[in-house]
Structure formats: C-alpha cells, structure tokens
Amino acid sequence: MKIGELAQLARCTVETVRYYEKAGLLAMPERNAANYRHYGAGHVERLRFIRNCRALDMTHEEIRALLGLMDTPAAACGEVNQLLDAHIGHVDARIQELTELRVQLTDVRRQCQSEQSVAACGILQGLVQMDAGEKNGRHTHLG
Amino acid sequence: MKIGELAQLARCTVETVRYYEKAGLLAMPERNAANYRHYGAGHVERLRFIRNCRALDMTHEEIRALLGLMDTPAAACGEVNQLLDAHIGHVDARIQELTELRVQLTDVRRQCQSEQSVAACGILQGLVQMDAGEKNGRHTHLG
DNA sequence: TGCACACCCTGAAGTGACTACAGGGTCAAG
C-alpha cells in the first residue's frame, strides 16, 4: 500500500509517517518505479504500535527502547515491565503536579468574585504576590 | 540592579530574562555605559508576575493578555476572570486525559506479571492490538 | 489529446518556551 493508506490505517498524517521514518522509528520501505513508498502488513503493525505508545504519551526514546526489545524476541521482558512502570510513574507525577496547580489556581481565582476595575482585582494582586516556591522543576517529560 | 540579581529575585536564569525581553513580555530596560541592562522595582514585580503565571502553566499568550489588561487599570476585571476560568478548564481537561491514560497504562501493564520472553509478553501484544480511538487530539496546551 | 485533481516526493522552516553554546566585552579583587 502507499503512504496515504498506511497513514489512514494508523490514524495519523502522511507527514507523521515520513517523520517517523526520518526519526528512525519506522523502517524505510521499498520504493516503486515512481519513487513512491510501498508498505506491507509489518509496517502497519509497527506504526500502530508507535501510535498507541504515543497515545499513552511515551517519548520517542521510550518507544525506540520498546521497539529494540521487541526485535530481540528471546530476551526476558523484565525491561519492558520496568519501562512501563517508569512511564506510569511519569504520568502519576504529572497528575500530582497538575492537581497542586489546580488548587493554586482556584485559590487565586477566589480572590475576585465581583466585577470591579482591574486595578483593584484580587486575582492580579495575587499573581504578583504569590510565591511559586522552588519546587517547580518539571519532573516528567509530560508537559 | 543588573540582570543576574533580577533573575535571582525571580528564581529564573538570565537567559530566560533576556528571552522574555525578546518575546515582548518584559519591557526593555535602560542600559549603562557598558551596555549592561539596568532594572528597577517595576521590572522585578513584572517578572515575578510572569514567573508565577508560568508556574501555573499559562502560555505566553495568556500572560500577554493578562499583562495587557493590567496596563489598562480602569477596565473591568471580568476578562481576567474569564481568562483564569478558561485556564482552570485547561488544567482540568489535562488531568482528565492523564487519568484516562493511567487506566489504559495499568490495563496494559497487568498483561505481564511474570518474567518471560519478549515474544510472549502480553504488554507488547497489548500495545500492538490496542485501539487508541480517534479522540486523541490534544485539547489543551498542557502537554 | 488535454487537463483537472488527488496523490506522491524532498527539503526547509515554523511551533513554544526555553537551554546551551561560541566568541567576545567589563569590572573588581588580589
């Protein structure tokens, strides 16, 4: 099949497919006489795998590691488990961060319930005075 | 004060301060004879405001809008409220997305509890077969 | 036969919010 059909099967754009090829996630396919890429069932499976990992917010590095493990089928899957556990840790950490953020945001928001002038608005006062603390490093790759 | 002191007061790097200046978030300060930037109390307040907004994961666009509103102090603060409510909405949406993600991840993870070969590992099978659905557009600017 | 139109190709540049680096200038202390 051509790249458009592959992209449709994996629910992504053709640009993304070409990008994955350049990024080394998807193997370079054969070309026909017109230099068009020509894909088979293996490519569909691989691309679906990649898109599923991305839907789970894994980085290309994490995905590359999983793909590498898949290509040594005799290896033990302990590393796969570790990788997934680490990723679940990232997601948990980000949920925790965002939950704390939400508390801070509603704190700030509470400071203005009425329509008044910007000059007196408690929200802006709050945003000037708030102390963000030093703990705001990003601890996961999830934004 | 010079840029290093300003950065320290706002808990960011001097590169970030210069970046905010180029991005139009922070006004260009005066320069001394040696072409060093020279800041005052107003800059500290403004930069703290920006850093606090960033700690709440607002985009530069959102911050620019808030700064614009601050600079017209007679205006009603209804727009400020709207902006903050919208941002709280983004955070809520992202927490929701990540929570669903976590469920999917633990579903996948559950498929391999034992040490076996990669070829038989249920996790990789799951990642190949999983159907991510079409609803995976990012709906917020939070990653 | 001519042509419109959907699809394919490459390579470069843009996104957001920085970070890092190269290659220089300034200034106070020892």
Place this chain on the structure above:
DNA sequence: CTTGACCCTGTAGTCACTTCAGGGTGTGCA
C-alpha cells in the same frame, strides 16, 4: 596584570511534529 565572575549578542538545539514551497505521478473525463 591577571584571574574570575559577571555581562553582551547571535545562533543552534530541544521535542514531536506541522506547514509550506516547489515540484513529479497517475487517473478520470470531455
């Protein structure tokens, strides 16, 4: 008079794409 901490500009790199410019290919229809 030199060391080291600080400052300057400008460019490129990060991540996972998206968009664009400028072309080539292939099919259906008048």
